[in-house]
Amino acid sequence: xxxxxxxxxxxxxxxxxxxxxxxxxxxxxxxxxxxxxxxxxxxxxxxxxxxxxxxxxxxxxxxxxxxxxxxxxxxxxxxxx
Numbered sequence: 001x002x003x004x005x006x007x008x009x010x011x012x013x014x015x016x017x018x019x020x021x022x023x024x025x026x027x028x029x030x031x032x033x034x035x036x037x038x039x040x041x042x043x044x045x046x047x048x049x050x051x052x053x054x055x056x057x058x059x060x061x062x063x064x065x066x067x068x069x070x071x072x073x074x075x076x077x078x079x080x081x
Contacts, residue, residue, distance in 0.1 A: 008046045011037045012053075019053040024064045031057050 006014070015034045022030040034050075034057055041047050 006037075006040075008041060008043075011041055012046070012050050015050045015053045019056055022057065022060060027057070027061050027064055031061050 015037055018030045018034045038047055038050055
């Protein structure tokens with residue numbers, strides 16, 4: 001099977017799609033996929049267009065990871081009583 005070659009616009013569109021559709025459960029794989037697409041972009045101009053979406057994905061990943069960490073800490077401290 002021949003794999004399609006993605007244009008810079010296709011890559012940006014996929015990163016945008018990942019940004020708008022990611023969830024707490026898919027953020028890790030979505031972020032990794034977006035990062036691979038970003039790395040495959042040929043020019044700095046192309047990467048700059050995707051930067052705002054990458055920043056957003058990174059922020060969501062951090063926010064959701066910290067909330068999960070806080071929840072686990074609360075559960076552990078609640079078990080000690």
